[in-house]
Amino acid sequence: MEKFDLATFSLVLEHIENLDHIFSECAKAIKADGLLYIGELHPYKQYAGSKARFESSGEMHYPDCYTHSISAFIQTAKKNNFRLLDLNEFYDAENDLPRILTLLFKKR
Numbered sequence: 001m002e003k004f005d006l007a008t009f010s011l012v013l014e015h016i017e018n019l020d021h022i023f024s025e026c027a028k029a030i031k032a033d034g035l036l037y038i039g040e041l042h043p044y045k046q047y048a049g050s051k052a053r054f055e056s057s058g059e060m061h062y063p064d065c066y067t068h069s070i071s072a073f074i075q076t077a078k079k080n081n082f083r084l085l086d087l088n089e090f091y092d093a094e095n096d097l098p099r100i101l102t103l104l105f106k107k108r
Contacts, residue, residue, distance in 0.1 A: 003031040010039045014052060017066045019073065023080035027107065036082055036105040042089060042098040043069050073103055081108045 007026050016022055026036050041050065046067040053062050074084055082105035089098035 001028065004029055004034060005031055006035045006037065008037045008039075011041060011052070013038060013040050013068065014046070014065050015063055017064075019068055019076045020079070023076050023082065027080040027082070030107045032107055034107045035085075036077070036107065038073065038101075038103045038105075040068075040101050042101040043067055044097045045099060048097055070101065073101075077103075077105045082106065083108060 007030055009022075013019065013022065023036075030036060041052070046065070051062060051065045053060055055061070070087070077084065084103065085106050086102075086104040088102045090100040090102070091097075092099050
């Protein structure tokens with residue numbers, strides 16, 4: 001299996017119920033000292049009722065969403081041989097809740 005220096009996820013993992021499967025597959029595919037970057041809707045927004053949606057042909061669609069806590073991301077990563085390098089929260093100007101959570105992990 002080819003190994004990679006970097007894997008990224010952007011607004012995807014909220015639609016995946018089993019984080020352990022994702023992290024274990026990343027652990028297989030990423031080289032030692034490789035990076036895993038995650039950018040997701042912040043769980044605080046989800047706790048407040050926000051979820052992904054899109055409009056198509058005038059109809060609103062709501063795909064399945066799963067709320068993963070910050071500790072779920074970090075503990076699942078740790079279990080799969082990743083360590084946290086950086087965590088950031090990004091806010092909208094008009095909202096007190098953070099909108100986006102980013103996490104950067106390094107494979108051990």
